[in-house]
Amino acid sequence: MKLLFQTTGTTGSTELKSLLGSIDADLKIQNLIPDLITATNDVIDLVGEEVYKKATDLYGNGTIADENKDFIFAIRYPIAVNAYRLIAPSNDLAHTNNGRKMRHDDNEKQAFEWMIDRDNAALERRYYRALDDLIKFLDRSKVDAETSTTLYTIWTTSEAFKATHNLFIRTVADFDQHFTINSRLLLIKLAPAIWDCEQYKIRPLIGTEKLTALKQALKSGTEITEAKDLELIRLIQKASVSYALAWAMPRLSVQLYPEGVLQHVTSDRATTRGAKPTLKNETQEARQAFESDFDRVILEIERLVAPAPTIDECQPINPEIIYGDKFMSL
Incomplete structure (x- = not known):
């Protein structure tokens, strides 16, 4: 090399x-x-x-x-x-030949x-x-x-x-609209999780045809004017951000995250094993918080893409009355 x-x-x-x-x-x-x-x-x-x-x-x-x-x-x-x-x-x-020794000069x-x-x-x-x-x-x-x-x-x-x-979250600016990371490196590290979210969470909700059409429009720079499509893209990006961060919590080094996402405590004792554990399981709590955000956005997507209820105009307004019976049929 x-x-x-x-x-x-x-x-x-x-x-x-x-x-x-x-x-x-x-x-x-x-x-x-x-x-x-x-x-x-x-x-x-x-x-x-x-x-x-x-x-x-x-x-x-x-x-x-x-x-x-x-x-x-x-x-x-x-x-x-x-x-x-x-x-x-x-x-x-x-x-040394006699094992590992501590260096100590005068x-x-x-x-x-x-x-x-x-x-x-x-x-x-x-x-x-x-x-x-x-x-x-x-x-x-x-x-x-x-x-x-x-x-x-x-x-x-x-x-x-x-x-x-090739994703809905294409730039750091896209990601920062929903959660600030200000890191191109972290975005690349999160790309596998964003892809998983699109394929396994979003595609079943909106369908392959719609997913492909929206992604191609973003990639080619085609102007999207439909209000529903613009809102759908915003929700997909927000869901992808929450899913990716929940995925990353137990997988990526804490040093990659912006300060404030996880707090790390280093002991002042003269031994590595004396490091103070955090009082709470912050990694798990952060993951649960992002999962909760993701679940809430998924519900919004489901409501947005749900078909409008159909009204049968032929259905009579008044209930049918069967004379000679003690009950009313509704």
Whole structure:
């Protein structure tokens, strides 16, 4: 695999230091190569091999043209952050012939576990923000003279881009109308749940023909003027948001969510096992809240698409009276 870092000499360590200012300058990049490969594969899974190949072609042997530096930084930064957070736990200890030992120099003091826990969480949040920035950079990379080899075209024809643009929730703005996430990365992570909602919850209610017609109109940019269709799209999007968030609660890392969705407590004790549990099962409670929202919207969709009641105008208003009987037939 071709990496976006120099792996021989000291150039790679300098590149790493320029990206991660908080690390020591003498951290050898050769020690990070396995983790750099893992982190690179994670980025490729997100943006696609074509986008990464474009980056390696522009990176070349380390001489980057000025007009390409922003793109190379955007794709290298999450790789560097993830690689470091993968190796950092092992670097906290010395791996010797006599087992693992705690490093302790005269001018250094071992960090408490709660400090390490907080730093790990901060590194994870930084990694997700870096991925989000990368996706936003790709979304905004369109130039006046687009060709099949320009970055924006490569990105918009990738499967990662199409994953959300074939759904009713196509953009972060669509999602934020119902619940604010402000994250393109989180939207991509939620795409499987949004697809499930459309196929298994919405399709049985409105039918395949209606679902396909509305989705095609959104995709092609066709103006929708029917008030009922506009309301139906709004309700489908709202249901998809609630369903996706309920699906995500037990599945995705808490660091991906906007602050306030889940509260995480870190202990101030010097042991990881001393972490304080939350007083309530917040993940389950959040999931139940989103499921309740989803159920309420589904009822609105059912009422909207329900056929109007038929009135039989031939039915007599007055009940039939059978004389000679003690009862009235209604």
